[in-house]
Amino acid sequence: MSILALEFPPYSHLFDWPTIWLDGTPLAINKTVLIYLAATAATMVLFGLAGRPRESLVPVGVQHVAESGVNFIENSVVMQTIGPDGRKFMPFLTSMFFFILFSNITEVIPFIQFPANGRMAIPITLALLVWVIYNVVGVKSQGLFGYLKNSIFPPDVPKVLYIIVTPIELVSTFVVRPFSLAIRLWANMVAGHLLLVTFAILTATLWDFFYVPAALPFVMLILMTAFEILVSLLQAFIFTILTAVYIGGSMHPAH
Amino acid sequence: MARRTLRLIATLGVASAVMLVAAGPAWAAGETIGGCVLEQVHHAEEEYGSLGAVEADEKAFKAFEEDLEGCVEAPSPILPELDEIIWGGLAFLILFAFMWWKGFPAVKRAMDARSEKIRADLDAADTAKADAMRTKSEYEAQLAEAKTAAAAIIDEARGQADQLRQDLQARAEADIAEQRTRAAADIESSRRQAIDDLRTEVAAIAVGAAERVVGASLDADVHRSLIDGYIDEVAGAGSNGDGS
Numbered sequence: 001m002s003i004l005a006l007e008f009p010p011y012s013h014l015f016d017w018p019t020i021w022l023d024g025t026p027l028a029i030n031k032t033v034l035i036y037l038a039a040t041a042a043t044m045v046l047f048g049l050a051g052r053p054r055e056s057l058v059p060v061g062v063q064h065v066a067e068s069g070v071n072f073i074e075n076s077v078v079m080q081t082i083g084p085d086g087r088k089f090m091p092f093l094t095s096m097f098f099f100i101l102f103s104n105i106t107e108v109i110p111f112i113q114f115p116a117n118g119r120m121a122i123p124i125t126l127a128l129l130v131w132v133i134y135n136v137v138g139v140k141s142q143g144l145f146g147y148l149k150n151s152i153f154p155p156d157v158p159k160v161l162y163i164i165v166t167p168i169e170l171v172s173t174f175v176v177r178p179f180s181l182a183i184r185l186w187a188n189m190v191a192g193h194l195l196l197v198t199f200a201i202l203t204a205t206l207w208d209f210f211y212v213p214a215a216l217p218f219v220m221l222i223l224m225t226a227f228e229i230l231v232s233l234l235q236a237f238i239f240t241i242l243t244a245v246y247i248g249g250s251m252h253p254a255h
Numbered sequence: 256m257a258r259r260t261l262r263l264i265a266t267l268g269v270a271s272a273v274m275l276v277a278a279g280p281a282w283a284a285g286e287t288i289g290g291c292v293l294e295q296v297h298h299a300e301e302e303y304g305s306l307g308a309v310e311a312d313e314k315a316f317k318a319f320e321e322d323l324e325g326c327v328e329a330p331s332p333i334l335p336e337l338d339e340i341i342w343g344g345l346a347f348l349i350l351f352a353f354m355w356w357k358g359f360p361a362v363k364r365a366m367d368a369r370s371e372k373i374r375a376d377l378d379a380a381d382t383a384k385a386d387a388m389r390t391k392s393e394y395e396a397q398l399a400e401a402k403t404a405a406a407a408i409i410d411e412a413r414g415q416a417d418q419l420r421q422d423l424q425a426r427a428e429a430d431i432a433e434q435r436t437r438a439a440a441d442i443e444s445s446r447r448q449a450i451d452d453l454r455t456e457v458a459a460i461a462v463g464a465a466e467r468v469v470g471a472s473l474d475a476d477v478h479r480s481l482i483d484g485y486i487d488e489v490a491g492a493g494s495n496g497d498g499s
Contacts, residue, residue, distance in 0.1 A: 009336045010288050010327070018328045031333055058374045064366045110344035113335045197339050200346075204338035221346040 008201055014193065015118055035116035039102035043095060070094055077241050082248035089247060092133075096126065097240040100185070104232035107193050108225050115189035115232070120182065127182035130243045135174075138250030150253035181242055188235050192228045199224055291326035295319070450486075458482035 017031040050066030073094045078086040107115035138147035199221035206214035303309045462478045
């Protein structure tokens with residue numbers, strides 16, 4: 001595809017990976033699946049290594065990463081959105097945070113250079129899982145009638161405003177939330193991947209003609225690589241904290 | 256510092272070499288969809304004669320369709336576009352080198368500081384625990400001492416009470432004995448007084464009676480000595496007879 005004299009690879013070449021194994025079956029494995037498997041393994045290895053029984057309680061190596069991650073999720077996510085009774089969701093939220101982070105961060109790793117969450121499958125699956133969890137938590141905490149009532153007719157809202165608020169809340173809580181959650185993550189990773197590819201192609205094209213001007217997009221590529229590492233962290237955090245907010249809202253309707 | 260820099264340079268060199276070698280297949284894979292479709296069409300025409308012949312054969316048409324769909328997918332199942340591998344990889348390596356130089360030492364310092372703080376907290380907790388154990392031992396020792404002292408005080412008090420009781424008992428017995436002695440002396444004195452009084456009275460009566468019987472007046476002193484002698488005799492017989 002030629003855009004402004006740049007030979008830009010087609011979108012499908014950047015996101016549509018051919019099957020490597022078990023072609024034609026629902027269990028077909030391609031690059032995206034491999035990244036997800038690697039992200040799962042990395043999360044398990046991280047916490048497996050950090051959780052090994054040791055004589056000293058003083059953390060070393062990856063234990064710092066795991067402990068800091070758990071502290072971060074507890075203090076900045078759970079306690080801020082759900083409260084102390086949200087600690088039972090710590091394993092779920094922490095696992096999800098690291099899984100999304102490892103799936104995102106592959107977009108800057110050489111030879112992989114693709115964020116698995118640039119495909120919609122896992123973001124929407126995770127979002128639907130979150131949808132099921134916060135609805136079940138809401139029904140368990142408030143009862144079916146109470147949960148529906150508090151969701152559609154939020155407390156502390158003047159009754160007159162229910163004409164406007166109720167349809168919005170109904171659609172927002174039960175329909176839009178999983179899609180907004182999934183699309184936010186997916187779109188950010190797609191945009192980040194396209195930006196990195198764009199600056200790489202731009203650098204390569206300029207390099208073929210003029211060496212010096214190629215430095216500008218290359219510097220941008222370096223900056224964007226750093227920025228995408230930040231985005232990978234940020235998107236994992238946003239997905240996790242929104243999940244916690246939805247669960248907290250289902251547990252405590254007054255919040 | 257020099258060793259660290261050498262290690263960094265070596266890492267970058269190895270990574271760059273691996274990147275260039277591994278990027279070979281991706282170079283070949285970096286083709287356009289149009290080029291790929293054209294290639295597939297030529298390939299089908301060579302194999303079946305014309306595209307019409309492909310369309311007529313259902314099996315050949317399906318295979319041709321799959322080949323065309325393959326043009327839409329990324330050329331390599333694993334590697335991205337070559338340009339992206341080279342320039343993206345290089346950008347990552349430069350960023351990695353910068354992080355190695357500036358970022359990781361800062362992270363390591365933070366991790367070391369965290370370890371040190373946790374170690375200090377654990378040491379403080381151990382010290383506090385040891386202090387608490389020592390204080391507990393001291394309290395237990397003091398409690399044991401207090402119990403011993405209390406037992407000694409109780410024993411002493413019990414001994415003093417026994418002594419007091421014995422003293423009081425001895426004093427009471429002495430008082431009783433003294434009172435009994437005094438009473439016996441009083442009784443004896445009273446008995447003697449009574450005997451003396453009786454003797455006087457009996458002597459007077461006896462003198463009077465004798466004067467009347469004899470009709471003559473006797474010398475009073477003689478009579479009295481006779482009577483006293485008699486009373487003494489009687490008293491001596493009475494004392495020996497009933498013991499009083």
